Amino acid sequence: MIAAMKVIESGTFAPAVDGSAEYVEHVRVPALSFGTYSIPAGQPDDQVPHAEDEVYAVVSGRGRFTSGGTTVEVGPGVSLFVPKGEEHRFHDVTEDLTVLVFFAPPYSGRG
Template identity: 50%
Template structure:
């Protein structure tokens, strides 16, 4: 039976992503969106590519710069940034370990629900 809701604790999710050897952990997938945690340590190279989905970042902790095309925006705790699908973007100048919640809408691979 499919649940009609799910509850997550941020502390548990952050523990799971820190225990993995991957920078991104998707923890929720629905037909219209997916949600995950993304972390980038100080000095990391963000190897993102333009996505097929619109994307929203919520900065939980850390500081850095999000570059979208040739525009730079400083981000820190509480910053919420939306990036349209297909736009070239990446985090640069990561000054404090970045911990981000990421929402893709729709999921990049919607058939994998």
């Protein structure tokens, strides 16, 4: 449990060492968790529906996002809400994406 403010270094907003998409959790408290999701241009987003509601806030990059049968263009400043259990993914990533991700309740893992 976090008892005080936490500063999150922006250097942690990066894809995995092998260049694939990567989610990194930075904060976990009883009500929610927060992390960053980095997807390099041209790489797939292989996530599966989650057991938690989530909010994405795109910090940098460009691509498309599909959820619930709707596809939208995404870029800096775009925020998205996805209800738990809904199939969704980023795709057609043309510029490396950095996305802030908030889960409520805290993220429980894949599948």
